[in-house]
Amino acid sequence: MIPRYSTPEMDAVWSDPARFGRWLEVELLATEGHAAIGIVPTEAAEICRAKAPVSDEAFVERIIERERVTDHDVAAFVDTVQAEIDDPAGSWIHYGLTSSDVGDTALCWAMRDACDLLIEASTALLETLVDMARVHRDTVMIGRTHGIHAEPTTFGTKVALWALQVDRDRERLRQAREAVAVMKLSGAVGTYSNIPPSVEAFVGDALGLRPIAATQVVARDRHAQFLYACASVGSTCEMMAVELRHLQRTEVREVQEGFKPGQKGSSAMPHKRNPISAETISGLSRVLRGNLSAGMQDIALWHERDISHSSVERVILPDSSQLAFYVMRRLKRLLDGLVVMPERMRANLDASYGLVFSQPVLLSLVQGGATRDDAYRIVQRNAMRAWDEGLDFRTLLEADDEVDDDVLDDAFDLRRSLANLGQIFAQLDAIVI
Template sequence: MRALYDSKSRTMFDHGIRYLFTDEAKYRSWIYVEKTLSEAQAEVGFIPKKAAEEINQKAKYENLNFKEMERIYDRVGHGFVPFAKVLSKECGASGKYIHYGVTTQNIQQTSELLILKEVNKRFMIIISEILNNLSKLALNNQDTVMAGRTHGRHAIPITYGFKVAGWIQNFLTDVERIEELEPRVFQSMMGGAIGAYNSMGEYGPKVNELVAQKLNMKPMMIPMRNMSSNKIEYMNALCLLATSCDRIAQEVYATSIEEFGEVSEPYFKGTIGSSTMPQKINPKLSKGIIANSQKLYSVPTSGYFSSTRPFEADSSSNMLFDGLLEESAELITEILLRTEELTRGLHVHKDKMKENANINKGIDNSEYVMMKVAQNIGKDEAHSLIYKLAMEAEQNDDGYEKILLSNKYLNSNFTDDELEKMLRPEKYIGLSKEFAVEFSERAKKCASQLSVEYNNRLDF
């Protein structure tokens, strides 16, 4: 078990992602790549066209003899040879052209990246759903005033829509990053044992190019088996994507506790939070996002060490990367699915946010007062004055507004009504509303484009 699952995992629609990590999907992809290889080799004249036609007709998952594969595996101890032998036998006389001029990693890695490419499309579809959810959340809360916080303390007021706009920006950057790296990550490698096309010679580069074209991938410029930077780059991108989800989850986890009470996760009747405390309602979605994200962050590190193994290939590196890629994909799947449900059903308690924004009785608007004063006496002197008054308010119970109203300078330059309005949180939210509206629209537009593009690109 690579990802951390709980009861929520059983109820979330995964867009068929989990199937793509089954043995059946693996074998089907191996067959598909072997058939594609034979087609490409026939087109350039490296093998007879009739052989490619027979292979295409007979190489099917349903024809694989798994018992025979197990028998051969017990004897030879190789993870791919039993498959190649059984598939060759099923293809009759043309079976001699199965796995022709290539090595195990050529097929396995190309197949793995082919599956990962399909999984990645589904990731983008889920991201589109998250962006749709965030678009609505930002727009609906463009005016929802709350306390902005820095270093764990109140800073100045914002709106919840502004906070959500920041989350949207993260995901828009993730989308840009992933789309930009797709051509570098999802590549075919039909270079043979070393990567120099020793078996196929001058036919090799064209075969690799054709295979990539047929699989909607890109060909590796030099299909060397010890090149792993593309895999690490993709895992890093998934980690960064996870941080976008983790950031939301951490915030929801913290601000849903009773002392804050600003948001709460979607609740379904009958859900139990504790075997001993009947009242418990836990942030199940958030904690799953946080736990799986923290596990994912550590995964690429092993890849860095393994990518530097000496010489032209090393099976220890291949074995590790096979596991790392699947683990990364399984973890981000759980993270994305939970984030989609969380953002779709999140409850925003506007009254509590307003109450918390006023908990310091106007002192959070000190910068606003300072900037008004600075228009007359400059920033530095204004900062010193308001700092003194704010510290006085922190140390006694007179109240910030009363202290400001009793100050001679402020009293002579501002009316009581002007000072009172300066302390209202809703009067000092900057461009929070504008950002919320703008990024709501950006999220909506991006979500629509992603949904159409990647749903239309699903191959299997």
């Protein structure tokens, strides 16, 4: 991931020293697991642990240098580790294992840790949304469908629905964590031909990973599920970001992103205050969805394995982890600094001459005995005139001989439109942070 969108927390999960450190721990635990059943001498396993190299940048460089000879990263890693531990103990490193035993177990370990960070970020974002929804529960605004004024709602209701979706994403991340928190040490084609299942269980217990049946590799539908959870996070964040972008348009101006001292919105136009965070989130969500497509294509491998997935995963798994984490963090910052403009929201609601109450008027006429089609015609006729001529909708209705004025007070009562919002907020209150 380019530095612009990387974070220290995810860097710590996906860095080369972290990756080789995981490989090393898998190798050492496998050696100790073999020692526990008498295959590897106990003293040799102890020497391997004691003399194991530290996985730092210098260790990484030694592996890279060796890979120039082997043209195989796991073989280069094993050669480097064995050389540093030295024979005879070092010869027990990688005993009975194949490359995917080490690489896939370590990769699942990394994805599990990435999930933990993503779940933590989703919870923080959820807390912000829940608080904002409660603060603005009664902040009245116009609801829009197709970009056109529809009926009144509140900003808090809008945010509450966002929170419910983020909570669903958090559950998807939890399910993805369960799917990827697995491992395999079952050998070249997954038959345990050269490694006992007890060694796999020993390593799995130590790492907190569940042993699963596999070919030479862990099935890639698990990785695709992880990528889907990341892409879903991105799409949810984009859904909010797109709405916030619309609400920041000059003609609407119901919210604004925060603007810190010294910030510049444009290199050319000093007045500009652009929705840059929301736009960035929208853009990065596209990358997340693209990565999901690549991950789905990684599921179909030849026979018991090939490496067509490997080069793809070196890019998309770290990058999707980083981007999903980044967009949630970026959106939380956006929301924490968001300027909400209730007066502008109310002014926009009133700007359509009262047309937002057309459905209550329609229903009142039906209750009064009109057929629905006749009631629709009466309301639509007055609504179109109000819109075309810039006239007050209620005044026109009061002048219409086919309308009973007595029904209009209730139909135009804003409290009636918002009376049942408690149904939505009850679901919000049921979220367990």
